């Protein structure tokens with residue numbers, strides 16, 4: 172069953188068309204990657220889904236709800252959680268206060284205790300450091316906190332924008348195994364990544380964006396085997 176659907180979506184920054192005629196869909200329970208070089212439009216795509224950018228033409232639906240026509244606040248209420256490129260924690264608030272803020276959507280509030288325990292089980296480090304100011308956590312810990320905060324909203328769909336950026340290889344491996352884990356627990360994940368080989372090991376399918384167009388799509392294995400993906404467009408980065 173399709174959870175998220177984009178139909179002929181175009182997004183512009185002024186005169187510049189950053190996304191052109193994008194159609195894709197994500198089924199409930201799937202993990203899907205969006206690949207593409209710098210400037211391809213990956214972040215723009217996630218921003219359009221979470222309502223931070225208006226859709227110029229086309230439509231985006233979450234289940235039965237047309238989310239391209241409603242405010243970002245109401246989009247969160249439909250179960251979309253966005254972990255942005257630069258994490259956007261509140262640095263002067265504690266880890267736990269940041270997590271608490273993630274639980275503000277109405278549907279998430281009754282599950283606050285339960286989700287907090289879930290997040291602390293997923294990331295014992297966050298529990299140890301729950302009173303530490305988020306801004307003083309290491310890069311990897313802040314990424315965990317940002318993902319934890321998204322999970323606090325009890326989302327149906329998690330959007331992850333390059334969660335591996337700036338992290339040491341061992342922490343990157345942890346981030347990818349986390350993606351695998353939350354997917355196995357039934358969360359639907361849309362992840363943007365430039366670490367192509369690693370992300371393709373943890374997702375079901377992927378789309379390749381090039382200069383605002385969808386250039387290719389396929390199963391993770393097809394994309395791994397695709398010379399187009401690994402050579403022509405991506406260079407090789409693993």
Ligand SMILES: Nc1ncnc2c1ncn2[C@@H]1O[C@H](COP(=O)(O)OP(=O)(O)OP(=O)(O)O)[C@@H](O)[C@H]1O
Pocket residue numbers: 184187189207208209210211212213214215216
């Ligand atoms: N606020 C903005 N105003 C004008 N152009 C923008 C704006 N934000 C992004 N762009 C342009 O839109 C295009 C797509 O940007 P986007 O951030 O979506 O790329 P990306 O695929 O996420 O790249 P990266 O891998 O570097 O994060 C780029 O050419 C970028 O310069």
Ligand SMILES: [Mg+2]
Pocket residue numbers: 213214215256
């Ligand atoms: Mg980006």
